[in-house]
Amino acid sequence: MATLLRGEIRAVLQPAGNSQYQGAYCPPGVPFKEVRRGPFDGKTDIAVRVGIDGEVPKLMTFSGGQVVYEYDGRDKQGRAVYRYAPKLSSSHRDVMNGVAEVYAEHALNKAKEGR
Template sequence: MATLLRTEVRAILQPAGTAQYEGAYCPPGVPFAEVRRGPFDGKQDIAVRPDSDGALPRHMTFGGGRIVYEYDGRDRQGRAVYRYAPRLSPSHRVVMDGVAEVYAAHALNQAQGGQ
């Protein structure tokens, strides 16, 4: 783990909570639980720097802004918790369409007697 600068706060990335995934795109045939999953969930070797007023940034973006995590308070260890925000992530629809293809291929394989 990297050393924190004096003003930085450790952060952890988590799957979306209800506030983040409610109303997010979910293609037919895909369990809604898949919507919660973000590509960086569990990442904890990051830090954020508070604004001049001490508030933490509301959003954290990755991939040129295509993946968005939203601030959701602090955990018991004092880390800033950022949750995947599918409604705010421009890449979410494309990723979910890819997940739908995998589910469809699996269902077809099962229907044909595959494992």
């Protein structure tokens, strides 16, 4: 676990909620549930600094700003919860196209086995 400095609280990264993934890009053949998944979901060794107004940052970015997580309140342990924000993540379309390729390859292999 990360050591907390003065003014910091623990944070956790979670899959996108309804408000984050509504209207996000999803290629044909890919279940919409895949849109919710962020590359850093489940990460708990993160700390965020509370501002002088008592608020945490609204957005958290990774990979040079290509992956964005959006603040979504606190959990029962008092951690700041950040949810994957596919509509704000510039890498989302490329990742989803890669997921579509995997789904298409799987469908092709399944079809070949069925012959």
